[in-house]
Amino acid sequence: MTPDQLATLLDEANHAPTYSVRAALARVDGQPHPRIAALAAHLTAVKQDVWAAVSAATGAAAPPADAGLTRLMTWEVGAIRALSPGSLSLSVNHAGATSTVAELLRALARHTLWHAGQMAALANRPRLA
Template identity: 55%
Template sequence: MQAALDGIEGQPHPRVAWLTTHLSVTKREYAALIAAAAGAPTPPDDAGLSALMAWEVEAVRALTSAQLGARLTHAGADLSVADLIRLNARHTAWHAGQIAALKPRTRMA
C-alpha cells in the first residue's frame, strides 16, 4: 500500500481519497473484531491509514496461536482471527492495486 501511495502529489484522482478512507474504516472494523475475539488491543483513535497499517503489523505479530484461532463473525461468516487477517491483507492489496492504477503516468514524447 505504501508503494502505491508514494509519489502521489498534488491533486490525486478523487477515487484515491475514497479508497484510503474506506481502507481506514475497514481496518478499524477488523481491528475491533479481532480485539473482541482475541483479547487484543485496538489501534489509537487518531491513527491515519499509514499508522493503522504499521499498528496492525505489530499487533498481528503479538498474537498467540490461540488468539489466531479464536472465532468471530464478519459479514455473516464464521471466521478465525487468522482468516480475517488474511482477508484484510487481500483487501488492502486489492485497493493498493487500484490506487496504483490511478496514479498519474509520466508521459514520454
C-alpha cells in the same frame, strides 16, 4: 500460519517497496485523483472494523481510534505479532460471517492489496476539471 508470518504478509501488503499501499501512494504526483482519497478512507474504516472484531475475539488491544491509514498500517503489523498462536484459531464474527482470526487477517491482507492496486491504477491518471 504463525502470528509472525501473518504480520509479514500484512506488512508487505502495507509497506512493500513495489506492490503495496505505500508504493501506490508514492506514485501519486501532484493533486491525487479523488477516488484515491475515498479508497484510503474505506481501507482505514475496514482495518478499524476488522481490528475491532479481532480485539473482541482475542482480548488484544484495539487500534487507536484516531489513527489514519499510515499509522494504522504500522500499528496492525505490531498487533499481529503480539497475538498468541492459539488466538489465530479463535472464531470471529465480521461482516455477517464467521471465520477464524487467521482467516480474517489473511482476507484483510487480500483486501489491502486489492485497494493498493486500485490506487496504483489511479496514481498518475490525469484529472479533468
